[in-house]
Amino acid sequence: QxxxxxxxxxxxxxxxxxxxxxxxxxxxxxxxxxxxxxxxxxxxxxxxxxxxxxxxxxxxxxxxxxxxxxxxxxxxxxxxxxxxxxxxxxxxxxxxxxxxxxxxxxxxxxxxxxxxTGLYYRKCQLISKEDATHDTKLFCLMLPPSTHLQVPIGQHVYLKLTIAGTEIVKPYTPVSASLLSEFKEPVIPNNKYIYFLIKIYPAGLFTPELDHLQIGDFVSVSNPEGNFKISQFQELEDLFLLAAGTGFTPMVKILNYALTNISSLRKVKLMFFNKTEDDIIWRSQLEKLAFKDKRFDVEFVLSKPTSEWNGKRGHISLDLLSEFLKRSSDKSKVLICICGPMPFTEQGMRMLHDLNFSKDEIHGFTA
Ligand code: FAD
Ligand code: NAD
CATH class of the missing domain: 2.60.40.790 (Immunoglobulin-like)
Structure with a gap:
C-alpha cells in the first residue's frame, strides 16, 4: 500500500x-x-x-x-x-x-x-595529491570503471576509511581540477575523476589518515547529498560568495558553472575569510580569474594578518557585508552563498537577514 x-x-x-x-x-x-x-x-x-x-x-x-x-x-x-x-x-x-x-x-x-535510503559506497583509487597551501591538498580520486556517478554542484559526498578497526566517515565537497580553463584536464569521458581540496588537521581523526594514503590506495566514496539546487541560478544577475577557510570548496564549482552557463549574470563577488595569507587556497588562480573575467572580483579578509597586510582585516561583520553586498541595480536578482565554520555561517546568515536579504536570496551550507 x-x-x-x-x-x-x-x-x-x-x-x-x-x-x-x-x-x-x-x-x-x-x-x-x-x-x-x-x-x-x-x-x-x-x-x-x-x-x-x-x-x-x-x-x-x-x-x-x-x-x-x-x-x-x-x-x-x-x-x-x-x-x-x-x-x-x-x-x-x-x-x-x-x-x-x-x-x-x-x-x-x-x-x-x-x-x-542508507549511503551507498564504492572504492575509489587515489590518483594524485598536490599541495594547495601549507596544510590543504588537492586529492584526485578515480571512480571504478563499473560506476557512473556525477556529483551535482553544491553537493558533498562522504569519504570512508577504516581507522584502527573502526569505519570513520566525514563529508567533503568535490571541486573542479582548477578555476582556470587553461589548467583544466582535457575533457575526460564519463567524469571518472573526482577532485577534493582537503585541509589536514595534524590532531584530527580522519585527515591525517587520508594524508598517509599512498597513490594507488583506495578510499570509499558515498553517493552525493545536499540541498543546493541549480535552479537557484535562474535569471541570476548578482552572485555573492562568502567563504571561510575550506568553506571555499562548494564555491569552486558554483563559480565555474555560473561564469560559464548563466547568461544573465552581471557580477560575481567572492569574499574569502582566512587567518593568514598562507592559508588562502588558490589565491593566484582567483586573482588570475578576476583579471581574465571582468564580471568576477575577489576580496580577501584576514583574521590573523601580519603587520604588512594591506587588505581587509577581522571576522565577518555587518560593516564588511553591507559594503560588499552592493546590487548591480535596485531590483537585480541576487543569490548569496555562505560556507565556513558553523559559527561563521550562522553569524553570517543572521547578518544577511538583518540586511534585509530574503530567504530565497541566501543559501547557507549548513549540513
Ligand atoms: P577532527 O578530528 O574533526 O578535528 C578537527 C580539528 O578540531 C583538529 O584541529 C582537532 O585537533 C580539533 N579538535 C577535535 N576535537 C576537539 C576538541 N574536543 N576540542 C578542541 N579541538 C578539537 N573539509 C575540507 O577540508 N574540505 C571539504 O571539501 C569539506 N567539505 C565539507 C562538507 C560538509 C558538508 C561538511 C559538514 C564538512 C566539510 N569539511 C570539509 C570538513 C570535514 O568534514 C571534516 O570535519 C574535517 O576534515 C576535519 O576532519 P578530521 O577528522 O581530520 O578532524
Ligand atoms: P579556519 O579555522 O582556518 O578559519 C577560517 C576563517 O573562518 C577565519 O579566518 C575566520 O574569519 C572565520 N572563523 C573561524 N572561526 C570563526 C568563528 N568562531 N566565528 C566567526 N568566524 C570564524 O577554518 P577551516 O579550518 O578551514 O574550517 C573550515 C570549516 O568549514 C570547517 O568547519 C568545515 O567543516 C566547514 N566546511 C563546511 C562545508 C559545508 O558544506 N557545510 C564545506 C566545507 C567546509
Whole structure:
C-alpha cells in the first residue's frame, strides 16, 4: 500500500524495462519527469549486485538486481531528457540470449524518500595529491570503471576509511581540477575523476589518515547529498560568495558553472575569510580569474594578518557585508552563498537577514 504522504506529495513512481541484442543489454528507466540529466542516476556494478539509483526530487528509485549473466566492466549511460528516459547499456560477456534480467535484490523497483535510503559506497583509487597551501591538498580520486556517478554542484559526498578497526566517515565537497580553463584536464569521458581540496588537521581523526594514503590506495566514496539546487541560478544577475577557510570548496564549482552557463549574470563577488595569507587556497588562480573575467572580483579578509597586510582585516561583520553586498541595480536578482565554520555561517546568515536579504536570496551550507 502506498503511504498517504507519498500518494499526495511524492512523484509518480518511475518504471523500467529491458531489451537485448546479441552483445548488449539495455535497461530503460522511464522516470516520468522532465528535468532528468546525467547527475540524476548513479549506477554501480559491484560483487553480484547491479544497482541503479535514480534521484527524483527528494525520492530515490532503485533498480537492484543480481544479473542472470556476466557483463563487461564498463557500461554507458544516456539520458533522453525531453521524455525523461534513462538508458543504461551493458555489454554482455558472452553473446548468449538472456531469458531474464536477473533476480531482484533488496528494495528493487521501489521509490523511497531519499532520507530513508542508507549511503551507498564504492572504492575509489587515489590518483594524485598536490599541495594547495601549507596544510590543504588537492586529492584526485578515480571512480571504478563499473560506476557512473556525477556529483551535482553544491553537493558533498562522504569519504570512508577504516581507522584502527573502526569505519570513520566525514563529508567533503568535490571541486573542479582548477578555476582556470587553461589548467583544466582535457575533457575526460564519463567524469571518472573526482577532485577534493582537503585541509589536514595534524590532531584530527580522519585527515591525517587520508594524508598517509599512498597513490594507488583506495578510499570509499558515498553517493552525493545536499540541498543546493541549480535552479537557484535562474535569471541570476548578482552572485555573492562568502567563504571561510575550506568553506571555499562548494564555491569552486558554483563559480565555474555560473561564469560559464548563466547568461544573465552581471557580477560575481567572492569574499574569502582566512587567518593568514598562507592559508588562502588558490589565491593566484582567483586573482588570475578576476583579471581574465571582468564580471568576477575577489576580496580577501584576514583574521590573523601580519603587520604588512594591506587588505581587509577581522571576522565577518555587518560593516564588511553591507559594503560588499552592493546590487548591480535596485531590483537585480541576487543569490548569496555562505560556507565556513558553523559559527561563521550562522553569524553570517543572521547578518544577511538583518540586511534585509530574503530567504530565497541566501543559501547557507549548513549540513
Ligand atoms: P577532527 O578530528 O574533526 O578535528 C578537527 C580539528 O578540531 C583538529 O584541529 C582537532 O585537533 C580539533 N579538535 C577535535 N576535537 C576537539 C576538541 N574536543 N576540542 C578542541 N579541538 C578539537 N573539509 C575540507 O577540508 N574540505 C571539504 O571539501 C569539506 N567539505 C565539507 C562538507 C560538509 C558538508 C561538511 C559538514 C564538512 C566539510 N569539511 C570539509 C570538513 C570535514 O568534514 C571534516 O570535519 C574535517 O576534515 C576535519 O576532519 P578530521 O577528522 O581530520 O578532524
Ligand atoms: P579556519 O579555522 O582556518 O578559519 C577560517 C576563517 O573562518 C577565519 O579566518 C575566520 O574569519 C572565520 N572563523 C573561524 N572561526 C570563526 C568563528 N568562531 N566565528 C566567526 N568566524 C570564524 O577554518 P577551516 O579550518 O578551514 O574550517 C573550515 C570549516 O568549514 C570547517 O568547519 C568545515 O567543516 C566547514 N566546511 C563546511 C562545508 C559545508 O558544506 N557545510 C564545506 C566545507 C567546509
Amino acid at each position: 502506498v503511504p498517504d504522504a507519498l500518494a499526495k506529495e511524492g512523484p509518480v513512481s518511475p518504471s523500467y524495462d529491458w531489451f537485448q541484442t546479441d552483445s548488449l543489454v539495455t535497461i530503460v528507466i522511464y522516470t516520468k519527469q522532465k528535468d532528468v540529466n546525467l547527475d540524476s542516476v548513479i549506477v554501480d556494478h559491484q560483487y553480484d549486485s547491479f544497482r541503479a539509483e535514480t534521484i527524483i526530487k527528494d525520492y530515490s528509485y532503485l533498480i537492484h538486481i543480481e544479473l542472470s549473466h556476466a557483463i563487461q566492466e564498463d557500461f554507458s549511460v544516456r539520458v533522453v531528457a525531453n521524455v525523461g528516459k534513462i538508458e543504461i547499456v551493458l555489454k554482455k560477456k558472452e553473446n548468449t540470449s538472456w531469458e531474464c534480467l536477473g533476480h531482484p535484490l533488496e528494495n528493487h523497483n521501489s521509490l523511497i524518500p531519499k532520507k530513508d
